[in-house]
Amino acid sequence: MSVLVVGSVAYDGIEAPAGKVDRTLGGSATYISVASSYFTSPVRLVGTVGNDFDDRDTRFLKEKGVDLEGFKVDDSGRTFFWKGRYHENMNNRDTLDTQLNVFEHFDPVIPEVYKGSRIVCLGNIDPNLQLKVLDQVTEPRLTICDTMNLWIDITREALEETISKVDVLIINDQEAAELTGETNLVKSAKIIRKKGPKFLIIKKGEHGAHLYSDRFEFSVPAYPLASITDPTGAGDTFMGGFAGWLSRIDKIDEENLRRAVVYGTVMASFCVENFGTERLAKLSSYEIESRYDELRKLSAIPPRN
Ligand code: AMP
Numbered sequence: 001m002s003v004l005v006v007g008s009v010a011y012d013g014i015e016a017p018a019g020k021v022d023r024t025l026g027g028s029a030t031y032i033s034v035a036s037s038y039f040t041s042p043v044r045l046v047g048t049v050g051n052d053f054d055d056r057d058t059r060f061l062k063e064k065g066v067d068l069e070g071f072k073v074d075d076s077g078r079t080f081f082w083k084g085r086y087h088e089n090m091n092n093r094d095t096l097d098t099q100l101n102v103f104e105h106f107d108p109v110i111p112e113v114y115k116g117s118r119i120v121c122l123g124n125i126d127p128n129l130q131l132k133v134l135d136q137v138t139e140p141r142l143t144i145c146d147t148m149n150l151w152i153d154i155t156r157e158a159l160e161e162t163i164s165k166v167d168v169l170i171i172n173d174q175e176a177a178e179l180t181g182e183t184n185l186v187k188s189a190k191i192i193r194k195k196g197p198k199f200l201i202i203k204k205g206e207h208g209a210h211l212y213s214d215r216f217e218f219s220v221p222a223y224p225l226a227s228i229t230d231p232t233g234a235g236d237t238f239m240g241g242f243a244g245w246l247s248r249i250d251k252i253d254e255e256n257l258r259r260a261v262v263y264g265t266v267m268a269s270f271c272v273e274n275f276g277t278e279r280l281a282k283l284s285s286y287e288i289e290s291r292y293d294e295l296r297k298l299s300a301i302p303p304r305n
Contacts, residue, residue: 007123
């Protein structure tokens, strides 16, 4: 199944206890596309960048097999820039700078050949734009959406509409609490699921991820890492692994949704091992499958005696 990814393509500046980078390729659509590309083809990226976008980065996306027909270079300005600083515990971060640049005028126009994409990933962008994308796609088998605190705060109504229309919502525990005013995840998941999505995945950082649906629930721990260099994009990378796996297997049932959550977790664990997309850029399928097996062993609960 084809995957359509819509979101931000950015340059990020990152400060973390492990070090800092001034300008590295990032953005929600970048992470989702690169992670998905390890599982499936084509991955179709709709996004916009400015006149400072490096040819090297375009080449990198192409080498990963990302289809760039919907990727627009807007010569009128620079690429979206975001800068964040992580606290010592890596769970909290402060946004130090957001320069929208050409992203301010981003209007996702889905190319004709992309409209029939079967899996649609709505990366973290203004929910009004996510709704525009949903209006343009013709036969999605699965629509998956991410969001962030900013949109919960300033575009609540549009976000509620997006959530009511998508099949899968992937958010983190803090966003779930903010969306519902409820910090208990069991209760907040119930409230969010009533808003529409068939499947809800709540990511809990180093504590793993939990999938909620009518028929089943599934929980997977985070892959245990001794050190984390940069958590930027981990959530987007999770979505990429999740969507990529479902696209590859072409069968959306309970088993494969469970596997997709594990692949999402595996990909996110690689993402955080280095700054930006550094680690994601160079993965082998052996590394991916080995981590899948390790997670499986880690959480195998034997039957009662
Ligand atoms: P995450 O760590 O999953 O929240 O994703 C981080 C990525 O989101 C970074 O690469 C940023 O470039 C991008 N980002 C930050 N703020 C925004 C925003 N307001 N809209 C779209 N993308 C953003």
